[in-house]
Amino acid sequence: xxxxxSNVDRIISLSISHTWLTLVPTVIGLLLALPLGWWxxxxxxxxxxxxxxxxxxxxxxSLALFIILPVILGTKILDPLNIVVALTLYTLALLVRVVADxxxxxxxxTVAAAEAMGYRGWQRLLLVExxxxxxxxxxxxxxxxxxxxxxxxxxxxLGIPQLGSLFTQxxxxxxxxxxxxxxxxxxxxAIIFDxxxxxxxxxxxxxxxRTVTS
Amino acid sequence: MxxxxxxxxxxxxxxxxxSACGGGGGDPLSGGGSDKGSAGSQIIIGSADFTESQLVAxxxxxxxxxxxxxxxEQFNIGSREVYLQALKDGSIDLVPxxxxxxxxxLDPKSTAATKDAVTAELKSKLPAGIAMLTPSAAEDxxxxxVTQATADKYKLKTISDLTxxxxxxxxGGPAEWKTRQQGVVGLRDVYGLHFKDxxxxxxxxxxxxxxxxxxxxxxxxxxxxxxGLKANHLVALExxxxxxxxxxxxxxxxAGKQNDTVTKTLDAVSAKLTTDDLISMxxxxxxxxxxxxxxxxxxxxxxxxxx
Amino acid sequence: MNIVGWFTDPANWSGSGGxxxxxxxxxxxxxxxxxxALVIAVPLGILIGSTGRGEAVVAGFANALRALPSLGLLVLxxxxxxxxxxxxxxxxxxxxxxxxxxxxxxxxxxxYAGIQSADPHAVDAARGMGFTRSQILxxxxxxxxxxxxxxxxxxxxxQIVSTATIAAYLGLQGLGRFILDGRATASFxxxxxxxxxxxxxxIVLEFTFAWIGRLIVSPGLRRTAIKxxxxxxxxxxxxxxxxxx
Numbered sequence: 001x002x003x004x005x006s007n008v009d010r011i012i013s014l015s016i017s018h019t020w021l022t023l024v025p026t027v028i029g030l031l032l033a034l035p036l037g038w039w040x041x042x043x044x045x046x047x048x049x050x051x052x053x054x055x056x057x058x059x060x061x062s063l064a065l066f067i068i069l070p071v072i073l074g075t076k077i078l079d080p081l082n083i084v085v086a087l088t089l090y091t092l093a094l095l096v097r098v099v100a101d102x103x104x105x106x107x108x109x110t111v112a113a114a115e116a117m118g119y120r121g122w123q124r125l126l127l128v129e130x131x132x133x134x135x136x137x138x139x140x141x142x143x144x145x146x147x148x149x150x151x152x153x154x155x156x157x158l159g160i161p162q163l164g165s166l167f168t169q170x171x172x173x174x175x176x177x178x179x180x181x182x183x184x185x186x187x188x189x190a191i192i193f194d195x196x197x198x199x200x201x202x203x204x205x206x207x208x209x210r211t212v213t214s
Numbered sequence: 215m216x217x218x219x220x221x222x223x224x225x226x227x228x229x230x231x232x233s234a235c236g237g238g239g240g241d242p243l244s245g246g247g248s249d250k251g252s253a254g255s256q257i258i259i260g261s262a263d264f265t266e267s268q269l270v271a272x273x274x275x276x277x278x279x280x281x282x283x284x285x286x287e288q289f290n291i292g293s294r295e296v297y298l299q300a301l302k303d304g305s306i307d308l309v310p311x312x313x314x315x316x317x318x319x320l321d322p323k324s325t326a327a328t329k330d331a332v333t334a335e336l337k338s339k340l341p342a343g344i345a346m347l348t349p350s351a352a353e354d355x356x357x358x359x360v361t362q363a364t365a366d367k368y369k370l371k372t373i374s375d376l377t378x379x380x381x382x383x384x385x386g387g388p389a390e391w392k393t394r395q396q397g398v399v400g401l402r403d404v405y406g407l408h409f410k411d412x413x414x415x416x417x418x419x420x421x422x423x424x425x426x427x428x429x430x431x432x433x434x435x436x437x438x439x440x441x442g443l444k445a446n447h448l449v450a451l452e453x454x455x456x457x458x459x460x461x462x463x464x465x466x467x468x469a470g471k472q473n474d475t476v477t478k479t480l481d482a483v484s485a486k487l488t489t490d491d492l493i494s495m496x497x498x499x500x501x502x503x504x505x506x507x508x509x510x511x512x513x514x515x516x517x518x519x520x521x
Numbered sequence: 522m523n524i525v526g527w528f529t530d531p532a533n534w535s536g537s538g539g540x541x542x543x544x545x546x547x548x549x550x551x552x553x554x555x556x557x558a559l560v561i562a563v564p565l566g567i568l569i570g571s572t573g574r575g576e577a578v579v580a581g582f583a584n585a586l587r588a589l590p591s592l593g594l595l596v597l598x599x600x601x602x603x604x605x606x607x608x609x610x611x612x613x614x615x616x617x618x619x620x621x622x623x624x625x626x627x628x629x630x631x632x633y634a635g636i637q638s639a640d641p642h643a644v645d646a647a648r649g650m651g652f653t654r655s656q657i658l659x660x661x662x663x664x665x666x667x668x669x670x671x672x673x674x675x676x677x678x679x680q681i682v683s684t685a686t687i688a689a690y691l692g693l694q695g696l697g698r699f700i701l702d703g704r705a706t707a708s709f710x711x712x713x714x715x716x717x718x719x720x721x722x723x724i725v726l727e728f729t730f731a732w733i734g735r736l737i738v739s740p741g742l743r744r745t746a747i748k749x750x751x752x753x754x755x756x757x758x759x760x761x762x763x764x765x766x
Contacts, residue, residue, distance in 0.1 A: 061683030064716035070242035295707035389705035
């Protein structure tokens with residue numbers, strides 16, 4: 001307990017960098033996935049190509065990507081940019097398919113009705129199709145953000161400061177407290193981000209009945 | 215499906231070929247920045263990836279801050295191979311070093327053993343742009359440790375005693391030992407030891423200690439100031455051929471960042487630091503106390519802070 | 522930094538720490554974890570799938586495990602058991618436990634979702650033909666569940682192979698050894714070599730499973746099992762898509 005009170009500053013700064021390293025790629029990945037997913041949804045051949053490449057990207061282990069990226073990007077190995085780019089790629093790879101499938105899950109009747117009411121192209125996409133696809137996209141986004149929280153901790157093996165550094169420190173000093181603190185904080189962050197997305201989902205889909213969604 | 219597989223294979227090969235051939239130049243493991251050190255008058259202090267190095271670096275940091283020097287801490291960088299590179303390239307300006315270990319790293323053939331001989335030779339072998347201040351009397355050597363049982367079984371007192379039995383023993387240490395003079399290479403060349411196997415663990419830390427007491431390795435690299443040596447009844451073998459020379463704590467600094475205030479402050483620290491101090495600080499760190507607090511207490515006891 | 526040079530250096534391919542040996546150890550740890558995960562997850566999945574009970578609890582649990590920081594758990598387990606366990610087991614046990622914890626959710630989800638997705642008409646027909654409960658399970662439900670089960674095992678294997686790199690943190694062998702040793706000796710080519718090997722291994726296994734899936738899944742199922750458009754199934758597919766750390 002002594003350790004906790006004397007290391008509060010460090011814990012806070014590590015949590016902040018962890019939050020940054022998790023949220024920034026998730027948001028950028030989502031923003032990139034929307035147009036790509038839409039294009040995949042529209043074009044039959046594009047779907048296969050995009051989802052195939054995404055699947056392959058997803059296969060590359062995170063630690064491997066953290067190490068290979070400095071070579072491609074020309075960054076140093078301790079640069080947090082590598083983490084951000086890697087996680088953006090993973091988020092993108094996961095969400096592209098989710099967005100495509102989400103848009104594909106909009107019932108044809110809804111699309112037909114919207115067209116009949118006079119909604120054209122962009123309007124229909126932004127005002128009808130995407131909102132209806134939000135629950136599906138939100139489900140995928142929850143998976144992405146929670147995975148990202150845990151993947152970031154792997155960067156501790158390379159010496160990049162985030163909550164994972166508490167694990168390596170606890171190991172070096174043979175102390176339980178930093179370890180447990182790290183695990184608990186990761187869980188807390190995951191719950192907070194997960195909850196944030198659930199709340200956003202409810203906010204963006206006010207027509208949904210107030211039932212519990214898993 | 216087939217088209218997708220082909221596309222995937224092409225994409226994968228392209229990415230891997232690109233990375234294998236190495237995009238844009240420089241080694242990602244080298245530090246960034248110019249040879250002159252970091253910009254401005256701020257001093258960036260680094261440390262190796264073990265507790266004691268961080269303790270000493272924290273002492274340097276707080277002592278300098280008390281004198282009004284602007285400081286940034288970047289601890290826990292890694293092994294000497296990594297942080298020395300960072301020092302050379304200017305990503306850090308100051309780091310605590312161990313004289314004998316550094317000398318052996320810079321010149322594996324060096325035979326200097328005593329504190330003064332090592333200091334003199336080290337001064338002449340430092341890379342350009344890097345200076346060393348006055349070494350401290352405090353010392354922390356690498357020791358080759360065995361369990362009491364192993365020492366009794368093979369009647370081991372010195373490292374040379376291992377000559378006949380090394381082939382039956384497994385050696386454990388940090389990964390960098392595989393290529394170091396003060397490591398597997400030196401043990402082989404100076405003592406003629408060929409161990410059964412070498413296991414990569416950590417720099418005199420938890421893994422090595424556990425592996426040794428556990429029986430997974432029979433000889434391990436530990437630090438002479440490690441409180442666990444006594445606590446676990448381990449025997450530190452005598453280094454009769456002086457492979458691990460005098461290893462006094464000494465600040466290593468970028469020449470461009472050296473000035474009167476810095477030199478005086480750090481020399482004062484080095485003068486007051488003793489080996490016993492290192493041992494007791496390590497013992498306190500092992501109980502979980504905050505490293506900066508331990509450093510602060512030492513500074514208060516030594517009467518340096520707030521001067 | 523000469524990554525190609527690292528790969529072409531014959532010294533790196535021979536000896537007790539060479540590339541083939543490390544790949545071997547990596548696959549060994551992975552196989553042990555996969556086997557253990559199968560033994561745990563498949564029966565449990567069948568139970569949940571056929572009785573329909575406990576799905577919510579298990580789904581919630583599987584979700585929670587996705588947030589598991591494997592490095593943290595590894596270190597925690599090591600510290601807990603190191604005073605009481607001797608020998609190499611003190612390193613192997615935490616590693617296998619962490620890998621199994623990561624591997625169970627995809628297989629579990631794949632199995633029970635697969636059993637639930639077995640065409641109810643087929644099950645009905647089998648019952649009508651006089652099959653016993655276990656015959657229905659073995660001859661109808663399981664074969665129908667195969668596509669989702671294989672997908673789960675595939676996801677699981679990828680998780681395991683990716684995370685098995687952390688075994689090196691405890692001093693074990695495997696491809697993570699190149700990454701950690703390379704970092705310690707400031708040899709980026711070794712780090713990158715290890716990273717590329719892990720990535721290649723993962724990709725090879727991915728294609729192998731795609732091929733295995735095509736082999737053992739009945740052709741009659743293959744056509745309908747591919748594209749799922751309902752949001753419900755997307756969440757199942759999404760669960761099996763969890764990213765390996």
